[in-house]
Amino acid sequence: MPLPADMQARLSDPDFWRAYFFGDDDLADDEDGGDSGGGAELTAEDGDDVMAVEFPVGGGYALVLDVDVELRMITVEMRSPAHPDTLQLGWDDDAHWHPHVLRWDELDLIARAAAVHDPTLRHPGPVVALASRFVVLAPAEPPTGERTRAEPETAARAADGPPSGAGGDELDAITPLLDAAFGPPPPGADYWPSARGLVHRIDARHDGVRWRRTGTGDWTVEQGEGDGVDFALYSTRGPGGDFPFADWRALLAAAEATLATTALPEPASPAEEAWVEETRTGTPRGTLIAVRFGPSPLRGTHRYALRLSLHVRGRRYSATVAFAEDLDRTLREAGRGQAHITGSSSQPGAGTITEEFDIEVADDLPAGIALIRAVMARHDVAPETRLTRGYQPLD
DSSP states (O other), X not given: OOOOHHHHHHTTOHHHHHHHTTTOGGGBTTOOOOOOSSSOEXXXXXXXXXXXXXXXXXXTEEEEEEEETTTTEEEEEEEOTTOSSOEEEEEEOSSSOBOOOBOHHHHHHHHHHHHHHSXXXXXXXXXXXXXXXXXXXXXXXXXSSOOOTTSOHHHHHHTTOOOOOTTOOTHHHHHHHHHHHHOOOXXXXXXXXXXXXXXXXXXOTTTTEEEEEOTTSOEEEEEOTTOOSSOOOOOSOSTTOSOOHHHHHHHHHHHHHHHHHSOOOOOOSHHHHHHHHXXXXXXXXXXXXXXXXXXXXXXXXXXXXXXXXXXXXXXOHHHHHHHHHHHHHHHHHTTSEEEEEEEEEEETTTEEEEEEEEEEEESOHHHHHHHHHHHHHHTTOOTTOEEEETTEEOO
16 A cells, blocks of 8 residues: 555645654754555544554564654654564654664665565655654674574675765765655745755764674664763663564564565666666665765765853843844854754742753854854853853863
8 A cells, every 4th residue: 555645745744844853943955553565554543643654564564653743752663473562663752762773774675675565655755754863873883793594694784884985975875865755845845854954863973873783683872971972872772772673683684585575666766776776786785876876965064062051140031032043043044053942040049040052053163153152242141151062161
């Protein structure tokens, strides 16, 4: 069964994407569900804002997304024929999020298998667009033991991740798929997800995050203590975590079997043509995509996470609001990031002492800091105000 028409309509609605990414404008471009035996299945409960989407990969296995945009809660799960209920992999919300659970090569494999299982589910398309928020990009370290004989060699080869090539970058194979999955914004849209924003969200390659492979072939993800300057890892997939490793291996094996035994779809786009040819010829995944699309324009892109403690004692709240609006607008208009208030501190009898801001600076940190300093000067902020990155002051 193809993607239901009402869900398909949502994928072209900027308001849906704004809600799906919890209003994260940094992603903007300028910015009873069961195994149906077919393609993605959508079920709505308690209204249109709660839904479940399934992407079967064959053998009774499926990747499942439970989406509640009103409560700002998205859960990624898997369906296995060995269990009556879905198995939770991770989740994203505004409270205790653990979204970092997928490797890019796994999502790519699942999207390919789903497209083969049901050719109406194009890849790149809804699987990548919806589930890529649960990917974490990070280097892989050598395995801690030997693979088991039960693990398919093709799955082991694919799990090594997209090739970078001589002097290349893994984003060369990722960016074209993200671009095609999100597609261009509809006319007049003031919000639309983009590859750049998504990469900023999931890229942990410079913050001490590592994928490590165990002797059973499972990939776990870890972050060194004190390494989370711009990216903090929250995952069920760490050593000893609650991630269903054995069932996940079985899902990936089922996806590999689907690719190996099912007719490939007729390509409808250059990106689709590349992965179909990779599959047909046994070329390592991502290789032809990287070659045909060339170096990613996102090579070297990075999102810097800053913190501003604005000293407001003795000042009116209207002044804080004016500062916040000016700071956010200045960063956005320069294409340099965004800022928003995340909390405050107070003292008994003194009221609010500081307003806390999370600031995201894209790509050029010195330029972003200069913009922030200019806004601070315009509003004559108190000298006690502090701008930090990773708890280190930016003087």
